[in-house]
Amino acid sequence: MSSALRAWLHTALSDLRTRLRDRRLLMMVAACVYLGHLVLAGRIELTLVDRSYRGAANAAWMGTVLSLTAAFLLTLFGFYLVRGALSRERQGRTAPLVAASPVRSVTYLLGKWTSGTLFLLVLAGSMAVSLAVLFVLRGEGLPAPAPLLTPFLLFVVPTAAVVTAVALAFECLPGLGGTVGGILYFFGAVAATVAPVLGAAPVDLLGMGVIHDSMSQAVLAQYPEADPGAMFNFGYYRAPAEQLKTFQWDGVAVTADLLARRAGLVLAGGALAAGAALPFDRFDPSPSWRAPLRSALPGPNTSTPKTEATSTEPPATAGPPTAGHPSGPEGHPDAPAPAESAPWSLLGSLSAPVALRPFGLFAVECRRALRRRSGTWQVGALVLVGAGLWVPGSTGLLVVAWLWPLPLWSDLGARETTTRTAPLVASSPYARAQRVAAWAVGAAVPLALLAGPLLLGGHWRALVGVLFVPALGLAAGRLSGTPRLFEIVYLVLWYVGLASRQAALDFGGVAHAPPGTLVGYGLAAAVLLVGAVTGPHTA
Known part of the structure; x- marks a missing residue:
């Protein structure tokens, strides 16, 4: 052989x-x-x-x-x-x-x-x-x-x-x-x-x-x-x-x-x-061509790379301490730097009393969620907000707006697993509050995108989707540990209920869902949110 x-x-x-x-x-x-x-x-x-x-x-x-x-x-x-x-x-x-x-x-x-x-x-x-x-x-x-x-x-x-x-x-x-x-x-x-x-x-x-x-x-x-x-x-x-x-x-x-x-x-x-071997990077950890170009440009974020001659010992307050070993790759040369360290450091830099403040934690979660989105996504979100205010009665625009936040929702519950920080979050004094804040961010984004249809277009039934969809994303991510489960379920619901305008599954105010559907989605949102916040991490 x-x-x-x-x-x-x-x-x-x-x-x-x-x-x-x-x-x-x-x-x-x-x-x-x-x-x-x-x-x-x-x-x-x-x-x-x-x-x-x-x-x-x-x-x-x-x-x-x-x-x-x-x-x-x-x-x-x-x-x-x-x-x-x-x-x-x-x-x-x-x-x-x-x-x-x-x-x-x-x-x-x-x-x-x-x-x-x-x-x-x-x-x-x-x-x-x-x-x-x-x-x-x-x-x-x-x-x-x-x-x-x-x-x-x-x-x-x-x-x-x-x-x-x-x-x-x-x-x-x-x-x-x-x-x-x-x-x-x-x-x-x-x-x-x-x-x-x-x-x-x-x-x-x-x-x-x-x-x-x-x-x-x-x-x-x-x-x-x-x-x-x-x-x-x-x-x-x-x-x-x-x-x-x-x-x-x-x-x-x-x-x-x-x-x-x-x-x-x-x-x-x-x-x-x-x-596919042609575009396959073979797990090359080197940065893309944009990173050297960005570091070469002058600006407030430009920093001098560390060398053996110029590097200094980082201060003790550079990041959140962890029990048993120093934080970061400097404390353990063989350990790779944890992924998504910058977004998680936002939470780690807060003291427990500050982190437990609802608005402070919501602001940190909102900043982290938006930082993980590309500039194209953010520009598209602004276009959808403006278009919703310009033509608030368009159901086609409503269907597109319900698809745009999908990357954000799919990341809600799976982020702890993909960044390998689930034990840290579970042992923190604000674990449940952080999940509620993540759900609140997932609800605030579609609320902003649908401001026009909700306030001016009379699509008030979409409010049940604002509560249900982020709860589904948080629960599915914590259950499976990956965004795939939520993507499968949500795309089917979106295609049947919104794109195909089936009132029995409409959660976005497109097909004028009956009261029974709205009540069902509301109860499902409450059950999923409580289970995702209080339940153990099963992934």
């Missing part, structure tokens, strides 16, 4: 073991098992001709519906499940070891891509196993493996490979490894699932066009009067369709052209993961 192949294999296995040891895996597997139950129970339904025809409940039909469900969910949410393979190296402080190893960047990234793909296939495979078990429990016997696994291999495996490659490429590209990349991917994933329905998809990632053509031929062969021209209906339905006509369908015909196209997607995913 060559050294490159051995390095690829060990990188993939090591990363896969890390993913499988995550305690949240059991919850994800349980959700996949439940989805398998919904497919067998007919709640996740696939019909043709405006919910008039469906296939006979054999292994081929159930396996295809299950595979289409898995591919759809992996397209929308798989990105957020596998993203973070590189940031985990930085947080675990193993990035210097990777950077100094002889493993090439292409081999390393292909190992990460293989691991993420296998992880998504484990989740999707648990759905297939649960479906087979439920077949047996219903007394129908063990289904034939070929009709059940063929659609899984044809449609789920390529989807998992492409999604993982995109997630890895986004982490390597500058500016796309955070919340901005998550937002862009969400819109791209929605377009990838909607375009085949509209008949305008250059690449059919989920294989819906192939499945529809095969099913349409079977329907026309048995019901010549049918007109299955439109794409099939696929989704979750509380009540099954009535008076359905069933047709016999034995699965998609596997041809050489179909195999080539689906295998091409897998190869494209691998090529994208290998190509």
